Amino acid sequence: MARNDFQGSLDLLVLKTLSQTGKLHGYGIVLHIQRASDELLRVEEGSLYPALHRMEQSKWISSEWALTETNRKAKYYKLTAAGRKQLQEAEASFEQLVKGIRAIMQFA
Amino acid sequence: MSLVRRIANLFSRARVEHDIDLELESHIAMRIDDNIASGMSAAEARRDALLRFGNATSTRESVASTEMALSLDSLWFDVRYAVRQLRRSPWFAITAVVTLALAIGANAVVFSVLNAFLLRPLNVPHAESLYALFHQGDAGLSYLDYLDLRDRNRSFESLAAYNVAQAGLDTGKEPSRAWIYETSGNYFDALGILPSIGQFFHSSDEQGLNSAPYIVLAYAYWQSHFQADPKIVGRVVLVNKHPFTILGVAPAGFHGTLLFFNPDFFVPLVNLQEVQGVNNLTARGKTTVFMTIGHLKPGVTQTQAVTDLNSVGLYLEKTYPKEHGKFTFTLGLPNLYGDYIGRPVKAFMTGLMLLAGLTLLAACANLGSLFAARAADRTREVALRLALGSSRKRILRALFTEAVLISLLGGAAGLGGSIVLLHELSAWQPFSRWPIHLTVNPDANVYAAALLLTLVSGFLFGAVPIRQVLRTNPYEIVKSGHAGTGASPRRFNIRDILLVVQIAVCALLVTSSMAAVRGLARSLHSDFGFETENRMMLDTDLSMANYTGDRVPAMQKRIIEAVKGIPGVESVGLADTVPLGDGSIDANVFADTTADLRSSNAAADPYVFKVSSDYFDAAGTPLLSGRAFSAHDDKNAPRVAIVNREFARRLFGSAPQALGRYYKTSDGTRIQIVGLVQDGKYASLTEDPAPAMFLPILQVPSSQTYLVVHSKRDPIQLGPSIRSTLLKLDSGLPVEIQTRYSGLDALLFGPRMATISLIVLGLMGAMLSMIGIFGMAAYSVSKRLRELGIRMALGAQRREVLQAALGRSIKLLSIGSAAGLVLGILAGRVLAYVVDQATARDPLVLAGVVMIMAILGVLATWVPAQRALSVEPISLMREN
Numbered sequence: 001m002a003r004n005d006f007q008g009s010l011d012l013l014v015l016k017t018l019s020q021t022g023k024l025h026g027y028g029i030v031l032h033i034q035r036a037s038d039e040l041l042r043v044e045e046g047s048l049y050p051a052l053h054r055m056e057q058s059k060w061i062s063s064e065w066a067l068t069e070t071n072r073k074a075k076y077y078k079l080t081a082a083g084r085k086q087l088q089e090a091e092a093s094f095e096q097l098v099k100g101i102r103a104i105m106q107f108a
Numbered sequence: 109m110s111l112v113r114r115i116a117n118l119f120s121r122a123r124v125e126h127d128i129d130l131e132l133e134s135h136i137a138m139r140i141d142d143n144i145a146s147g148m149s150a151a152e153a154r155r156d157a158l159l160r161f162g163n164a165t166s167t168r169e170s171v172a173s174t175e176m177a178l179s180l181d182s183l184w185f186d187v188r189y190a191v192r193q194l195r196r197s198p199w200f201a202i203t204a205v206v207t208l209a210l211a212i213g214a215n216a217v218v219f220s221v222l223n224a225f226l227l228r229p230l231n232v233p234h235a236e237s238l239y240a241l242f243h244q245g246d247a248g249l250s251y252l253d254y255l256d257l258r259d260r261n262r263s264f265e266s267l268a269a270y271n272v273a274q275a276g277l278d279t280g281k282e283p284s285r286a287w288i289y290e291t292s293g294n295y296f297d298a299l300g301i302l303p304s305i306g307q308f309f310h311s312s313d314e315q316g317l318n319s320a321p322y323i324v325l326a327y328a329y330w331q332s333h334f335q336a337d338p339k340i341v342g343r344v345v346l347v348n349k350h351p352f353t354i355l356g357v358a359p360a361g362f363h364g365t366l367l368f369f370n371p372d373f374f375v376p377l378v379n380l381q382e383v384q385g386v387n388n389l390t391a392r393g394k395t396t397v398f399m400t401i402g403h404l405k406p407g408v409t410q411t412q413a414v415t416d417l418n419s420v421g422l423y424l425e426k427t428y429p430k431e432h433g434k435f436t437f438t439l440g441l442p443n444l445y446g447d448y449i450g451r452p453v454k455a456f457m458t459g460l461m462l463l464a465g466l467t468l469l470a471a472c473a474n475l476g477s478l479f480a481a482r483a484a485d486r487t488r489e490v491a492l493r494l495a496l497g498s499s500r501k502r503i504l505r506a507l508f509t510e511a512v513l514i515s516l517l518g519g520a521a522g523l524g525g526s527i528v529l530l531h532e533l534s535a536w537q538p539f540s541r542w543p544i545h546l547t548v549n550p551d552a553n554v555y556a557a558a559l560l561l562t563l564v565s566g567f568l569f570g571a572v573p574i575r576q577v578l579r580t581n582p583y584e585i586v587k588s589g590h591a592g593t594g595a596s597p598r599r600f601n602i603r604d605i606l607l608v609v610q611i612a613v614c615a616l617l618v619t620s621s622m623a624a625v626r627g628l629a630r631s632l633h634s635d636f637g638f639e640t641e642n643r644m645m646l647d648t649d650l651s652m653a654n655y656t657g658d659r660v661p662a663m664q665k666r667i668i669e670a671v672k673g674i675p676g677v678e679s680v681g682l683a684d685t686v687p688l689g690d691g692s693i694d695a696n697v698f699a700d701t702t703a704d705l706r707s708s709n710a711a712a713d714p715y716v717f718k719v720s721s722d723y724f725d726a727a728g729t730p731l732l733s734g735r736a737f738s739a740h741d742d743k744n745a746p747r748v749a750i751v752n753r754e755f756a757r758r759l760f761g762s763a764p765q766a767l768g769r770y771y772k773t774s775d776g777t778r779i780q781i782v783g784l785v786q787d788g789k790y791a792s793l794t795e796d797p798a799p800a801m802f803l804p805i806l807q808v809p810s811s812q813t814y815l816v817v818h819s820k821r822d823p824i825q826l827g828p829s830i831r832s833t834l835l836k837l838d839s840g841l842p843v844e845i846q847t848r849y850s851g852l853d854a855l856l857f858g859p860r861m862a863t864i865s866l867i868v869l870g871l872m873g874a875m876l877s878m879i880g881i882f883g884m885a886a887y888s889v890s891k892r893l894r895e896l897g898i899r900m901a902l903g904a905q906r907r908e909v910l911q912a913a914l915g916r917s918i919k920l921l922s923i924g925s926a927a928g929l930v931l932g933i934l935a936g937r938v939l940a941y942v943v944d945q946a947t948a949r950d951p952l953v954l955a956g957v958v959m960i961m962a963i964l965g966v967l968a969t970w971v972p973a974q975r976a977l978s979v980e981p982i983s984l985m986r987e988n
Contacts, residue, residue, distance in 0.1 A: 021773055023830045026131065027138040045135065049128075050170045074134040075127075 615928020637788015
């Protein structure tokens with residue numbers, strides 16, 4: 001269960017990252033999340049890639065091979081329309097979750 | 109993920125994995141690049157990147173498994189799971205597989221036959237544009253009419269004609285009888301085929317009568333009778349004692365243009381006189397051509413062709429009013445002799461396919477209810493899996509995998525069996541006398557159909573328990589601790605309906621097969637107008653040994669005398685053709701007062717038989733009044749005839765008035781009626797009463813010779829003595845000897861095959877519904893054992909227990925049987941089309957069906973009933 005919950009937040013992080021950066025490869029996503037969270041969150045490659053492929057199967061993201069700035073071939077992912085919708089839903093439910101947790105923490 | 113990609117992934121696992129590897133490698137490479145940029149050494153950068161990445165292999169595996177979800181790997185998992193499930197209940201698995209194997213096998217056989225009869229085109233190039241000409245339901249034409257049609261039509265590329273006949277072939281050894289095609293010179297060219305060796309004859313070889321003494325061998329005949337001798341071309345053989353040169357051999361796959369009727373060789377029609385001893389080529393009224401066929405020109409439609417042909421017909425009508433009535437044409441496929449055989453075969457095959465399909469449906473219903481029962485038994489397991497987080501989709505997938513696995517196993521077994529059966533059928537030659545080969549071996553069509561049926565049926569019965577699984581409420585079931593009874597005891601549920609449908613189908617099959625058997629039995633013993641008991645029939649054509657003119661009657665007289673001399677022979681009759689024989693001849697007759705002898709003025713179109721004086725006696729056809737023919741009714745005596753009642757009724761209103769009266773034939777000859785015989789069957793067993801006239805063969809000689817021999821001795825013993833007697837008269841005369849009864853083989857072939865197929869389907873239906881009732885009864889008994897135990901403990905009688913346990917099954921059986929019986933009665937009409945006199949309204953059939961269904965019921969519920977009765981309340985109570 002716990003892993004599932006993490007998976008849900010990983011999806012959210014990836015979708016959000018792609019919505020902010022447009023097109024990005026797996027390594028770029030790892031770096032972005034790390035930097036944007038001020039090194040608080042570190043995404044494990046072992047979870048990231050299965051998640052990317054799963055999301056691609058769900059048609060939330062699409063992929064294509066392209067060259068990086070340093071001329072390496074890398075697989076770039078970008079958000080699809082379905083992914084954008086999914087992101088909105090995930091964001092909404094994340095807000096709910098945070099609100100709920102905050103309410104409980106502040107209770108007393 | 110799209111289905112296409114999923115399927116593509118199945119076949120491209122290597123590519124997918126390679127893709128993943130590349131992606132992960134590029135990830136690590138980019139990390140190394142960054143590490144180096146931040147000042148690490150190359151080795152250090154690499155070590156750090158790998159360390160940070162973690163276990164690359166496991167990552168790759170987990171990505172790959174995500175990619176492969178719902179693909180090969182998980183499919184394999186499902187298959188293994190399904191196999192485990194099936195191995196846990198082997199009887200269920202075996203029953204299911206056997207049931208399906210039978211149903212799919214039956215469908216594959218029926219479809220193969222249908223495919224071979226109706227779907228597979230003739231083995232000639234562009235068979236789709238090849239049509240045969242029919243007029244007023246007939247294919248036959250006179251040779252002169254054919255020539256006019258060939259030359260005047262504008263729709264056919266080349267119009268060819270042929271006639272089917274027999275001839276004696278003498279290759280220097282023993283003369284043998286062969287089936288031949290007498291064809292127009294353009295036959296092979298019109299069909300567009302090329303010889304396997306040598307060459308064909310062509311139109312240019314036709315230079316008038318008897319100008320083309322050539323033969324072309326059929327490939328199979330070349331192999332069987334000439335040992336596939338490649339130097340055969342140019343060899344001279346004797347056809348009916350006339351020298352003919354073998355020009356070539358037809359290609360291997362070519363068996364003539366009539367389905368299943370495989371000729372031995374081909375000769376030019378212009379040589380008809382030499383081949384058959386008669387020359388009808390110059391008579392416009394004589395039907396010599398059996399069938400006219402040709403490829404339509406490109407762009408010409410059937411309608412245009414018919415219009416074109418009809419305009420030629422109109423010309424012929426106007427030019428030769430005496431010989432022609434209305435001449436309107438239709439086009440048909442030559443395969444099954446147009447509508448003659450085509451229509452009933454089509455109707456029957458469609459009906460049979462329908463029944464076979466119903467059998468498969470019944471099997472599916474059967475398996476569906478078995479599956480539903482299993483699903484009900486596994487409700488707890490399903491609930492548990494649902495509660496543990498398995499998705500309903502996954503559970504359904506497992507169920508379907510099980511169903512499809514069973515259907516594939518059953519389909520493979522069924523197809524295997526049917527291939528063996530069809531192979532036997534293709535090798536079988538039902539008539540020794542006819543060159544009939546039923547090549548019904550399965551082809552790609554059949555395999556595709558079988559696979560489709562297999563998959564469809566798998567999904568069909570696999571789908572039955574879907575609702576059950578979807579409705580399962582895991583919390584309720586896990587909480588309450590029992591799985592529910594599956595079937596509610598009162599309301600009819602889907603399984604009951606399936607069972608009723610299945611039993612109805614079974615009862616329909618049983619009804620049809622019983623009606624067919626009864627019909628066939630009645631056909632065999634119906635009044636043919638002649639006797640078959642203790643009658644031998646000998647069949648030859650004197651022209652095969654080159655008897656012509658006056659030598660024919662003389663030889664026929666010698667044959668009769670010689671056979672009469674064989675001990676035990678009572679009487680011997682001779683005819684040019686016999687009722688219900690190989691072919692029927694008819695002719696127009698006119699009232700004596702009619703002067704206008706055009707066919708539109710004909711008073712009747714009776715069958716014509718030319719017979720010897722003792723024929724009626726020998727054939728067992730009773731003479732009602734008047735006299736039989738005598739040796740004095742010869743060419744010098746006034747023309748006389750004996751007619752049947754129907755003939756008398758058509759021409760003179762009633763039978764008694766006919767005796768002594770006159771009528772005319774189309775050439776104006778006046779004939780006096782001297783005798784009256786009873787009606788009979790002449791061309792088919794199903795025909796309505798038809799007029800027939802018998803003429804003394806001495807007045808109208810014919811070299812075609814059928815000898816009907818009536819003897820006290822066992823006809824089988826008589827055969828050899830007849831043969832040796834004839835051999836002494838002329839060793840060069842090929843003859844066929846058979847009992848009069850087996851002479852009806854060809855006519856009874858269709859009904860017999862129909863009856864056999866219906867019996868097989870009926871038996872299968874019976875088996876299926878027995879399994880169905882058994883499954884249902886056994887299931888309901890095992891579900892209600894506790895309840896039955898309580899009832900017994902409370903003092904219920906055996907009868908009451910049985911009623912509680914099996915009442916429902918019996919009720920369903922009765923409803924299904926009744927429905928099937930009604931359907932059977934309704935289907936009787938279709939059945940009567942193929943099997944003469946088949947009707948389900950026969951009290952014996954009705955009673956038989958009811959009895960069979962009752963017996964099935966008893967057999968199927970026997971074991972469950974015993975189990976219900978042997979319930980021991982105490983032990984059952986203790987168990988819980």
